[in-house]
Amino acid sequence: MLRDITLGQYYQTDSVLHRMDCRVKLVGTLAFIIALFVVDNVWGYLLAAAFLGVCIRLSKVPFKFIVKGMKTIVFLMLFAVVFNLFLTPGTPVITVWKLSITQEGIRMALKMAIRLTMLIIGSSLMTLTTTPNHLTDGLESLLSPLKKLRVPVHEVAMMMSIALRFIPILLEETDKIMKAQIARGADFESGNLIQKAKAMVPLLVPLFIAAFRRANDLAMAMEARCYRGGEGRTKMKPLIYKKNDYIAYGVLAAYLVVSIVVGRILPI
Amino acid sequence: MSLKLEHVSYIYGSDTELPVHALQDICLEIPDGQFIGLIGHTGSGKSTLVQHLNGLIEPTEGLITYDGRNIWEKDFPKKELRSNVGLVFQYPEHQLFEVDVFSDVCFGPKNLGLPKEEVEARAKRALELVGFPEEYYKQSPFELSGGQKRRVAIAGVLAMQPKILVLDEPTAGLDPRGRDEILGQIAHLKKETGISVVLVSHSMEDVANYVERIIVMNKGHVLFDDVPREVFGHVKELEEVGLAAPQVTYILHKLKDNGFDVDVNATTIREARDTILKAMKEEGRC
Numbered sequence: 001m002l003r004d005i006t007l008g009q010y011y012q013t014d015s016v017l018h019r020m021d022c023r024v025k026l027v028g029t030l031a032f033i034i035a036l037f038v039v040d041n042v043w044g045y046l047l048a049a050a051f052l053g054v055c056i057r058l059s060k061v062p063f064k065f066i067v068k069g070m071k072t073i074v075f076l077m078l079f080a081v082v083f084n085l086f087l088t089p090g091t092p093v094i095t096v097w098k099l100s101i102t103q104e105g106i107r108m109a110l111k112m113a114i115r116l117t118m119l120i121i122g123s124s125l126m127t128l129t130t131t132p133n134h135l136t137d138g139l140e141s142l143l144s145p146l147k148k149l150r151v152p153v154h155e156v157a158m159m160m161s162i163a164l165r166f167i168p169i170l171l172e173e174t175d176k177i178m179k180a181q182i183a184r185g186a187d188f189e190s191g192n193l194i195q196k197a198k199a200m201v202p203l204l205v206p207l208f209i210a211a212f213r214r215a216n217d218l219a220m221a222m223e224a225r226c227y228r229g230g231e232g233r234t235k236m237k238p239l240i241y242k243k244n245d246y247i248a249y250g251v252l253a254a255y256l257v258v259s260i261v262v263g264r265i266l267p268i
Numbered sequence: 269m270s271l272k273l274e275h276v277s278y279i280y281g282s283d284t285e286l287p288v289h290a291l292q293d294i295c296l297e298i299p300d301g302q303f304i305g306l307i308g309h310t311g312s313g314k315s316t317l318v319q320h321l322n323g324l325i326e327p328t329e330g331l332i333t334y335d336g337r338n339i340w341e342k343d344f345p346k347k348e349l350r351s352n353v354g355l356v357f358q359y360p361e362h363q364l365f366e367v368d369v370f371s372d373v374c375f376g377p378k379n380l381g382l383p384k385e386e387v388e389a390r391a392k393r394a395l396e397l398v399g400f401p402e403e404y405y406k407q408s409p410f411e412l413s414g415g416q417k418r419r420v421a422i423a424g425v426l427a428m429q430p431k432i433l434v435l436d437e438p439t440a441g442l443d444p445r446g447r448d449e450i451l452g453q454i455a456h457l458k459k460e461t462g463i464s465v466v467l468v469s470h471s472m473e474d475v476a477n478y479v480e481r482i483i484v485m486n487k488g489h490v491l492f493d494d495v496p497r498e499v500f501g502h503v504k505e506l507e508e509v510g511l512a513a514p515q516v517t518y519i520l521h522k523l524k525d526n527g528f529d530v531d532v533n534a535t536t537i538r539e540a541r542d543t544i545l546k547a548m549k550e551e552g553r554c
Contacts, residue, residue, distance in 0.1 A: 179324050180363040183355040184424060185347055185379030202375065205365035209410070 009069070010131050015060040017129040021245040022138030024252075029126045031252050035259040036115055036122070044263020045114055051255055052122055061128050069124055070117075077116050084109040136161035140230075141239055154230025162218070170211060177206045269335050269431055271298040271321060271353060276330030278316055290316040292488040294330070298432055298466065303458055305475030305496075306468045308485030309510040314468050315358070317485065318434050321466070322353040351380050354430030358437045360421030364409040369400070369420050372409050376428040387427075394427035395420075397457045399449075415446035419453070426457070432464040439474060451478060476500070476514040477536050484511065497533040516540040523547070 017025070036048055056063060090104030127135065140157035147153050178188065181202045188199050278291040290313045298304065298321075308314045319325045320332060323339050323346055332339050339349055357363065366372035373391040382390070395405065398419040404412070409420050422438065435454065439447040451467075455478045458465045469475050475482065475496075482499045484492040486509040492499045500506075500513045503521070507513075520532045520540060529550060531543040 176357065177363055179319065180357045180360065182324060183322055183350055183357070184363075184376040185350055185428065186375075187347075187379065202363075202365045206363050210362060 009128065011059075011061045011065060011128040013060050015058060015129070016244070017055065017059040017125075019244070020129075020248060021239060021241055022130050022134040023142055023239060023241075024245045024248045025126050025130055026135075026138045026142060028248065028252050029123055031256045032122045033119055035256055035263070036118055038260050039263025041263055041266055043266050044259055045118075047255075047259050047262055048118055051259075052118055052125075055125055056121075059125060059129050061125070066121055066124060066128065070120060073120060077113060080112050080116060081109045084112050132161055132164035136164070137235070137239060152229075154233070158230075166211070166214070169214065170207065173210050174203065174207055177203055177210075269300055269352075271432060272296070272331075272333045273320065274331045274333070276320060276327045276332060278313075278320065278325065279328045280316075282328060289488055291320070291327070294488075294490055296483065296490065296493070298464055300431070300464060301462050302464050302481060303455075303479045304464070304466045305479035305482045306466055306485065307470065307472060307475065307482060307511060309470060312485040312509075313488040314470075314485050315436055318355060318436055318466070318468055321432070321434055322350045322355045324355070347380065351376070351428040352430055353432045353434065354425040354428055356422050356425045356433070356435045356438060358440055360425070360438075361409075361414065361417035363424075364417065364421060367408060368406045369395070369409050369412070370405040372420060373423045373427050376424055380428060390427045390429060391423070394423040397426055397453075397460065398423045399453055415442055415449065418442070418446075418450065422450075422454075430463060432466065434466040434468070436468045437470070438467070439469070447474070454478070470511070472500070472506075472512060472514050476516075484509070496535040500535055501533060520544075 032048070032051070035044075039045060039048065056066065085101055085105045085108075086099045088102055088105035088108045090102035092100035092102050093106065094101045130138070136157045139160065140153055143151070143153045143157075182188070186199060186202055188196070188203070191199065273294050273296040276291060276294040277289070280288040280290050294317065306314055306317070316325065320327055323332075323344075326340055334349055334352070337344060339346075364372050366375065370388075370391060373394055374387050377387040377390045395402075400416065400419050400423060404416070409417060412420065418438070422435070426433065438450055438454065442450065451474060454465060454467065457463075467475055467479060479496065482492065482494065482496050483490060484499060484506070491505070491509065492502060500517050503513045503517065514535065516534060516537055516539075517532065520530050520534060520543070523530050523544065524532050528544075528547045530547045531539075534540045534543050
């Protein structure tokens with residue numbers, strides 16, 4: 001039941017995108033998001049959709065798999081759309097009681113829905129094609145200039161990779177504790193909201209304890225192997241750009257420029 | 269009142285590219301008042317099987333009946349089944365959550381909707397059965413030692429007064445003394461209450477001294493289902509599936525090979541002692 005969450009999951013296969021340097025993918029996702037919020041007309045969105053489509057095709061990740069991950073955030077999106085629909089001031093189209101849907105509201109909501117959908121698909125495409133370890137390696141490498149400003153980049157990256165690594169572990173733990181409590185007659189499904197919230201206590205307390213126990217064990221294991229932060233630490237597989245990566249950077253730059261030009265300057 | 273599994277199969281991830289057949293065509297019956305050992309190597313399907321016993325997992329195929337009724341029938345009272353078939357998971361101390369030992373043990377019976385007096389009486393009885401000292405009833409369960417925590421967790425299931433108690437590796441991670449204590453306590457409570465006990469383990473040594481029937485699992489199949497002395501007779505097959513007979517069995521086999529007239533089917537240390545003494549007497553060595 002908890003395994004349906006595909007957001008932030010890695011999809012194992014071999015494709016151009018999977019082999020691409022993680023830094024390119026990170027920068028690419030950022031560029032895509034920027035382009036998405038800069039453009040303001042139909043052509044810009046069409047271009048973004050086409051770009052995304054090509055990327056999905058290149059990644060060899062089945063489209064169905066990506067959509068499955070979207071289900072979890074449908075609520076968030078509905079929320080954003082409904083709010084935009086009703087709360088944008090402008091010329092009213094339909095008025096229901098004190099709320100009115102405005103022309104500007106419809107435009108806004110539509111834009112929001114398109115942007116959010118593509119944003120989520122785009123960023124989940126990155127996590128689907130990049131292992132969590134690569135992701136944090138890339139992040140660390142990209143943020144390393146900040147070290148000069150005394151930002152603990154390595155530590156932040158390490159924290160991130162540990163957090164990501166713990167997601168499946170804690171999911172499994174949740175499943176196990178849940179089953180154990182159900183075996184003791186606990187009921188997680190029926191009852192009203194307050195009863196349901198109360199029923200979570202026997203699940204959450206052991207889960208927190210488990211998380212602390214695991215964190216403690218991990219800290220001990222890291223210390224036992226002389227871990228002491230990023231200072232002077234080398235990598236077994238250092239990140240090195242290849243020819244494909246430079247090409248990808250070129251494509252990204254071109255895409256960003258074109259979409260700003262098209263999305264901002266053309267009418268509609 | 270018996271639990272029956274008929275041709276039960278279970279597949280993990282049947283909709284993915286790599287389905288795992290965890291159980292295949294399992295037929296079993298757990299009658300009243302039997303002490304059963306369920307043995308298998310890691311990954312043999314033991315844990316999956318026990319989760320079928322109280323309806324936590326629905327079998328992909330096959331039928332599970334309790335008291336003659338299909339437990340996956342639409343209106344089957346699941347809660348009642350879960351109180352009748354008590355399941356103690358591996359490392360059960362990880363499920364403790366209450367502020368003190370006593371309230372944690374009360375959690376199970378409270379969920380059954382019993383009156384407060386009955387809940388407390390049951391909790392008290394359960395804690396007594398596992399030999400938990402009364403002066404610690406109001407202590408936080410998180411401050412106890414590993415062995416004591418486990419006792420509390422087992423009591424938490426016992427307080428539901430199950431007719432079948434299933435314990436998944438109850439001795440994992442305990443020191444030899446803690447292991448013997450827990451196993452002794454389980455044997456004691458089996459004698460005291462007359463319930464059925466299913467003891468899951470990967471160690472023959474653990475179960476050999478206590479159980480009256482052994483079910484050996486291998487790769488999702490039931491390999492043997494018989495009384496211990498019969499099962500231990502298949503030393504070769506057991507070793508092939510990564511298990512071992514108890515040490516006494518090996519000693520007796522060695523003695524027999526070297527010309528002593530001992531009964532190689534003795535399963536407990538006591539039986540082994542008797543047959544060795546007998547053999548030595550016959551030879552006039554003592």
